[in-house]
Amino acid sequence: AAKTRGRGRACVFDAQMEQETRLRFELENALRVAIEREQLTLAYQPLFLLESRAVVGLEALARWQHPTHGNIPPDQFIPIAEETGLIVPLGFQLLRQACHCAVRWRQLAPHLSMGVNISVAQLQAPHFTREVLATLEQTGLPPDKLVLEVTESIFALGRESVLPQLQELYDAGVALVLDDFGIGYSSLSALSELPIHALKIDRSFLWSATDALPVRAQRNQALLRAMVSAGQALDLLIVAEGIETAAQRELARSMRCALGQGYHFQRPLAEHDVAAFLSTTTHASATEALRTALRW
Ligand code: C2E
Ligand code: MG
Ligand code: MG
Ligand code: MG
Secondary structure (H helix, E strand, C coil): CHHHHHHHHHHHHHHHHHHHHHHHHHHHHHHHHHHHCCCCEEEEEEEEECCCCCEEEEEEEEEEEECCCEEECHHHHHHHHHHHCCHHHHHHHHHHHHHHHHHHHCCCCCCCEEEEECCHHHHHCCCHHHHHHHHHHHHCCCHHHEEEEEEHHHHCCCHHHCHHHHHHHHHCCCEEEEEEECCCCCCHHHHHHCCCCEEEECHHHHHHHCCCCHHHHHHHHHHHHHHHHHHHHCCCEEEECCCCCHHHHHHHHHCCCCEECCCCCCCCEEHHHHHHHHHCCCECCHHHHHHHHHHC
């Protein structure tokens, strides 16, 4: 009986795996078509100075509306794009979109910077740096108004394969951010060698530092404070992401994170809502923010 049950379970498992494989295959093909037709879009989430609540920039976030499956989140399709290499053409497509929009919106907010997320596979693609710089030239976006966000996964494959590209972009004046800092592969010594301008502390740290349980909150606040200090010791601008409550905003501010981003301030906006948003908010320059931050 046990044997039969075991086999039955294996059958259910196989069927489920087969279905998942089919879905994955279907998504991969649909993604390829969507990229060919340039159907992926970007949502834009603003970054705020925590002191003054002025907007300094936007982060572009990929969006995919699948014809039958509806809205598919980037956490689902970006990994597929990475594994298939589709991230390279997709990344350039989205970069162009974001730069074009940034140039347009800078007429409303002259200091505005534009953040774009970059996967390791893109950094390793031949001519990545050249393409980025060409896109800046073609669109007219000043290099220091483009912010490229990379994650600690750049450390996983050996730094030699990505460090020269980052250095080249850094030297060209492009702003570089280490995103989701603290959950990945980076060591503090690696951090000091990385040519970057800012650290975006992974939202899990801010969330656990505002835990309902005081003992836990206190311990995690100490950890968060140490991360912020490490960043400031390296003259990096500190960004707190995932701010959902006023308490989280105040905590980030009290720890002297210069910038904040999160649903508490503003959820990601559709492209057609950004101009209206910018015309009703105050803006400032991130460079100013950097100067202010470094005076601390
Ligand atoms: P990320 O770069 O860390 O982006 C922040 C994510 O957190 C976004 O999710 C954003 O919508 C979400 N978020 C912002 N504020 C809050 C908040 O207060 N609470 C919560 N719970 N979430 C918040 P999204 O748009 O789903 O993107 C997920 C991830 O997908 C991004 O994380 C990024 O790693 C990746 N991604 C998105 N667009 C691109 C892209 O164009 N290229 C690449 N390579 N990766 C991308
Ligand atoms: Mg990001
Ligand atoms: Mg992040
Ligand atoms: Mg993330």
